[in-house]
Amino acid sequence: MFLAWKELMHSKTKFTMLAVIFILISWLVFLLSGLGNGLSTLAASTFKNMQADYVVFQQGSKNSMGKSLISGDLSEQIVLMDDVTAASPMGISMASAVNENDAVGEDKVDIAIVGIIPGSFLQPNVIEGEGLTADQPTHVIVNDTLKDAGYKLGDTFKLDGSTESLTIIGFVKDQTYNHVASVFTPISEWQKIAFAAPGSDKGIVDPVNAIMLQGSKIDPENINQQLTGTDTVTRQAAVQGMPGYKEENGTILMMLAFLLAISAFVLGVFFYVMTLQKSNQFGIMKAIGAKNKFLYKAVISQVFILSVISIVIGILLTYGTAAIMPKEMPFALDTTMMIAYSIALLIISILSSLVSVRMIAKIDPLKALGRVE
Amino acid sequence: MSNGLSLSNVSKYYNEGPNRITAIEEVTLSVEPGEFIAVIGPSGSGKSTFLSIAGALLKVSNGQVEINGQNITELSDNQLSDIRLNEIGFIMQASNLVPYLNVLDQLLVVKRMTGKVSSEDKEYAVKLLKGLGLESKLKSYPDQLSGGEKQRVAIARAFINNPSVILADEPTASLDTKRAHEVVSLIAQEVKTRKKAAVMVTHDERLLTYCDKVYRMEDGKLTVSNI
Numbered sequence: 242m243f244l245a246w247k248e249l250m251h252s253k254t255k256f257t258m259l260a261v262i263f264i265l266i267s268w269l270v271f272l273l274s275g276l277g278n279g280l281s282t283l284a285a286s287t288f289k290n291m292q293a294d295y296v297v298f299q300q301g302s303k304n305s306m307g308k309s310l311i312s313g314d315l316s317e318q319i320v321l322m323d324d325v326t327a328a329s330p331m332g333i334s335m336a337s338a339v340n341e342n343d344a345v346g347e348d349k350v351d352i353a354i355v356g357i358i359p360g361s362f363l364q365p366n367v368i369e370g371e372g373l374t375a376d377q378p379t380h381v382i383v384n385d386t387l388k389d390a391g392y393k394l395g396d397t398f399k400l401d402g403s404t405e406s407l408t409i410i411g412f413v414k415d416q417t418y419n420h421v422a423s424v425f426t427p428i429s430e431w432q433k434i435a436f437a438a439p440g441s442d443k444g445i446v447d448p449v450n451a452i453m454l455q456g457s458k459i460d461p462e463n464i465n466q467q468l469t470g471t472d473t474v475t476r477q478a479a480v481q482g483m484p485g486y487k488e489e490n491g492t493i494l495m496m497l498a499f500l501l502a503i504s505a506f507v508l509g510v511f512f513y514v515m516t517l518q519k520s521n522q523f524g525i526m527k528a529i530g531a532k533n534k535f536l537y538k539a540v541i542s543q544v545f546i547l548s549v550i551s552i553v554i555g556i557l558l559t560y561g562t563a564a565i566m567p568k569e570m571p572f573a574l575d576t577t578m579m580i581a582y583s584i585a586l587l588i589i590s591i592l593s594s595l596v597s598v599r600m601i602a603k604i605d606p607l608k609a610l611g612r613v614e
Numbered sequence: 615m616s617n618g619l620s621l622s623n624v625s626k627y628y629n630e631g632p633n634r635i636t637a638i639e640e641v642t643l644s645v646e647p648g649e650f651i652a653v654i655g656p657s658g659s660g661k662s663t664f665l666s667i668a669g670a671l672l673k674v675s676n677g678q679v680e681i682n683g684q685n686i687t688e689l690s691d692n693q694l695s696d697i698r699l700n701e702i703g704f705i706m707q708a709s710n711l712v713p714y715l716n717v718l719d720q721l722l723v724v725k726r727m728t729g730k731v732s733s734e735d736k737e738y739a740v741k742l743l744k745g746l747g748l749e750s751k752l753k754s755y756p757d758q759l760s761g762g763e764k765q766r767v768a769i770a771r772a773f774i775n776n777p778s779v780i781l782a783d784e785p786t787a788s789l790d791t792k793r794a795h796e797v798v799s800l801i802a803q804e805v806k807t808r809k810k811a812a813v814m815v816t817h818d819e820r821l822l823t824y825c826d827k828v829y830r831m832e833d834g835k836l837t838v839s840n841i
Contacts, residue, residue, distance in 0.1 A: 243726055244715075251714030251755070525710045528671060529771070530699025531727050532692060606698075607671050 245543035259511055260551045266504040267555030267586050270497065271574075272562060274582055277493030279571035280420075284489060285480045287355060287418040292362045293453035295461060296479040297328075300472045304482025306333045306450045313428065313447035315468060319454065322464060326456040329363050330428060330449035332356040333418060334435045337401040340391065349401055350390045352383075353418035356431020356449070363453055364425065370394050370411030378430040382411035384422035389568070405434050419483070420571075451479075501589060509593030512544060516597035520604050527606035536601050544594040545587075552583050617682055618811030619668060619779045620644045624677035626663050637663040638834040641677070645811040647778065650802050652822050653815045654839065655831035661815045662783075664831060668813060669702055669781050670694045682778035699727055703772030703810070705782040705801065710768065711756040717743060717767050718752045721774045728775070735774075742770040746800060762793035769801055773808065780805060780812040786821060798824050 249256050282289070297319060302309035313330035320328040333356070337349040357363040359373035367382055374380065383392065387409075392398070397408045407426065416423040426434075428449065436442040454473075461473035474482070481487055516523075523536055556579060566572050621644075626637040638660040645651055655661050666672035667679060670686055671694075679686050681701050686694065698704075711720055721739040725731045743752060746766040756764055765785055772780055782801060786794035798814070802824040805812040814825065822828050830839035 244712075244723065247719060248714045522712055525706065526712070526723075526727075527695070528669070528698065528706070529704050529724060529727075530695055530697075530702075530775075532695045535727050607666055 242538075242542045242546075244539040245546060249543065249546060255515075256547060259515075260547055260554075262511070263504075263508065263548065263551035263590070264554045264558070266500070266507070267552045267583075268558045268562075270500055270504075270582050270586060271555055271559035271579060273493060273497050273500065274578055275559065275563065275572050275574045276570075277490060277497070278575050278578060279573040280493065281486070281490055282415070282573050283417050283420045283571045284486050285418065285483055287353070287365075287416045287423045288476065288480050288483070290365065290415055291453065291476065293329075293455060293476050294457055295454040295459050295464075295473055295475055297452040297454065297464060297468070298450075298472045298474065298479075300470045302472065304472075304474050304479050305484060306331075306479075307484065309450050310443060310445060310448055311450075311452065311471065312445050313449040313452070315471070316452045318468065319452060319464065322467065324456045324458040324460065325454055325464075327362055328452055328454050329358050329361040330356075330447070330452050331363055332428060332431045332435060332448075332450045334431070335419065335421070336403070336424075336434065338387075338398040338407075338424075339401055340396065340398050341406065348390070350387065350392075351421040352387075352424045353421050354400075354431055354434060355416075355418065355423050355425050356428040356435070357425055359427050362455060365413040365416055367411040368414050370409070372411060373425060373427055375427055375429075377410075378427045378433075379405070379407050380410040381407045381424050381426045381430075382413050383409050383424045384416040385412045385414055386417070386422045387424075388412070400434060403434055403437060405430070419485075501585065504586070505589045505593050508590050509596050512540075512590075512594045512597045513600070516540060516600055520600070521608060523601055523604050524606055524608035527604060533602050537598050540597055540601065541591060541594060544590055548587050548590040552586055556583065617778060618645045618647050618649065619813065620680040621668065622678050622680075624667060624674050624679060626660075626667060626672070627675045636834050638667070638831075638836070641834075641836045643829065643836060645779070645813060647809040647811050648806060649827070650805045650812045650814070650825050651827040651829060652825040653813060653829045653831055653836070654817055654819065654822070656817070659831040660834040661831050663834075664836070665781055665783055665813070665815050668779070669704060670697045699724070700775055701777050701779060703775070703777040703780045705765070705768045705772045705780065705785045707784055707787050711764055711771075713756055716753045716755055717748060717759070720756075720767055721771050724771060724774050739770070739774060742773055743767075745804075746770050760793075761789050762796060765789065765793075765797045766800060769797070769804065773804060773810075776808075778811060780810045782812065782814040782816075784816055784818075785814065786816065786818050791820065794818060794821060 298304060299309040299311045316328040316330050319325055334354050336352055336354050338352050339349055359375045364373060373382060392409055394409055397406050399406050432448060436448060442448040464473040465471060563572055563574055622642050624641045625639050628635045628637060653661055653664060667674055674687055681697060686697055715723060718739060722731050725735045746769060748766055751759060751763060785797055789797060798821045828839045829836050
């Protein structure tokens, strides 16, 4: 630590430049991860925040709500099965809302209509207003981002291309599906909207997209065998099955992976060149009795100090950026995720300095006795 | 058995292709504590090899090297590091200070290699530097020092661990006559007062008056010289 710190303090310019590169890399890593997290939240937060463990789909629907159509009556059978503590049907369809109370009345807003049984475990906590009731099917609770679009409690909006009108009686938080705000309606109202065209329910009684299950020890195979034509998966698998979700996350993850790999090489090369520059000094120190271990410690602790400082500044910059980012940007920072990426960056920089450490072992102390430089 | 430096029948060969090159041959030498000897000779005579062997930097092909009564010929690299750290003080050429350490830290870093630095170590380092006329330069960095001052720091660094052997490798190579005399007389003075066995390799014959004995190295053979 002693040598490492003394040198950092003595060659401030050199180390500042190196730190700037490291800060930019860590900043970019954190920004990308925040963006990825934000996007996936926007794409699936309704699903992710749901108090369900398993999802029963129609067989062949590839874990996608949009492709699946089964009868809601099944939930009465399923709830009697082993390890299932609760079962409740759900349906989701995309729509656009036209505000009737708006004077201009032209701005449409994309929404996802989520049909659930009022009062079931699928209903999210209302942060403002009241919850759903079965006897008022057109009264809905909506994600609070609709406030930004000008909606408030008591507003009624029409669904584009439909005769149905819905009234907002409550707001919920962090409920989006397919990048748009979720609107929760009683399932009967959703069925009216989704199967408005005659025959679109394919003759299924009480048609829904899927049945959500609670129960941590559920065996999906068991349900599949007892109910022909269904496919039971975990909620995580259902999230992955959302259209575009995997592709979106995959893109961000690939960028992050490349960024981390590139940073390992960039930092490794910098540390190597720095050590190369100092090989004469290390030779002298070896000649006056320094063991390899002493020099390794000096190099690694220097990389450690530099990395920690750079990562901390990178984190601060990321929170600063998040603060000035427009609200509509899908950007969400997650503390666990930030810690994970910080540790990854730290490990990468330490690993990349190990190349230099190997070089130190090879420096011959005899070099120090070299004649006049 | 001697508390200084002792080489008996030391040879060093290098293999260069099919030929065997003799760097030094059958060198026998003993330096007692408080004795300051010089080794002179033309370049290529084996002086450097001799110094590297005496300094535990190079292993011998034949013969035996003893430092402070300990035979070092069979030691491992790590043990040799310890010998260099605790038993040998190197005075190298002027440039061989660590550029980012101030004068005091140049000495203390050697202490750090052995473990923790105590306040006594610090006092001893300051005392050594004062004795060499560097009390006003304790916080200076090497690039702020003159050639003579740098070499005095190197002398202090060689003495900091209280070694039994002092080895000086062309300590005056980059100094003018006045500073060269100053530096060598300081080495001689420290060697006498602290009772160290000291060897100086040089080709600067002006400075031999400070030495008790002068040896000449020629074609790998060491002989007593009568200068």
